[in-house]
Amino acid sequence: MCASHLEADIWFLLAVALAAEPSDRCTYHHSVWSTEEGRALPAPPTDKPRSALEPHEVGPLGCTPCEQDQREVALSNGLTLTLCRRIAEPVRRALEGALREGAQLETVQGYRPVLSRGPIDEAGRRTAFSRHGYGIALDVNREHNGLYDDCVAWSPSCRLLQGGRWQPDEDPLSLHTEHPMVQALREVGMQWGGSIAGKQKDFMHFSPDGY
Numbered sequence: 333m334c335a336s337h338l339e340a341d342i343w344f345l346l347a348v349a350l351a352a353e354p355s356d357r358c359t360y361h362h363s364v365w366s367t368e369e370g371r372a373l374p375a376p377p378t379d380k381p382r383s384a385l386e387p388h389e390v391g392p393l394g395c396t397p398c399e400q401d402q403r404e405v406a407l408s409n410g411l412t413l414t415l416c417r418r419i420a421e422p423v424r425r426a427l428e429g430a431l432r433e434g435a436q437l438e439t440v441q442g443y444r445p446v447l448s449r450g451p452i453d454e455a456g457r458r459t460a461f462s463r464h465g466y467g468i469a470l471d472v473n474r475e476h477n478g479l480y481d482d483c484v485a486w487s488p489s490c491r492l493l494q495g496g497r498w499q500p501d502e503d504p505l506s507l508h509t510e511h512p513m514v515q516a517l518r519e520v521g522m523q524w525g526g527s528i529a530g531k532q533k534d535f536m537h538f539s540p541d542g543y
């Protein structure tokens with residue numbers, strides 16, 4: 333077989349492979365939070381037709397835990413994160429804009445498929461994904477923007493659950509409503525978890541509704 337035929341065959345096979353993906357399969361690797369063990373346990377890998385997705389696997393904006401729906405976002409400062417394809421590009425632009433304005437980005441994480449919310453099943457395991465499970469949430473500079481409980485309004489008695497202390501008056505990596513990172517992400521529809529209603533304040537967290 334001559335080289336040009338071989339090349340044509342390879343392109344044909346590649347075209348077939350691309351046409352088949354991403355529409356009809358869903359694969360992902362997740363873990364499940366065990367309330368009895370107090371930790372996340374690995375779950376068997378998921379690989380099934382997209383038509384077999386269950387309601388808890390379809391999140392806001394049509395995003396899913398399926399790896400076929402996730403995109404890697406590479407930032408100019410060398411960090412990467414994974415987000416649902418529907419928000420990946422606007423969030424990338426927002427983060428780059430904040431970086432240009434001098435905001436510091438030390439860590440950032442998006443997609444994280446863990447069943448960590450919702451009702452608890454008979455085995456003591458959670459049954460719903462958080463916004464991170466669909467790739468529609470990101471955590472920014474977590475060691476400077478903790479998740480706090482008992483915190484209807486901010487006060488020093490709020491209880492730190494995860495991440496580092498939030499010290500917006502002293503620490504330039506701690507976020508606040510006027511911070512370029514918060515403003516740039518809000519402009520692309522991502523609300524900040526530091527100003528949500530309720531008992532918790534999640535100062536590292538952004539999602540379409542802040543939760």
Ligand SMILES: [Zn+2]
Pocket residue numbers: 464469470471534536537538
């Ligand atoms: Zn988060």
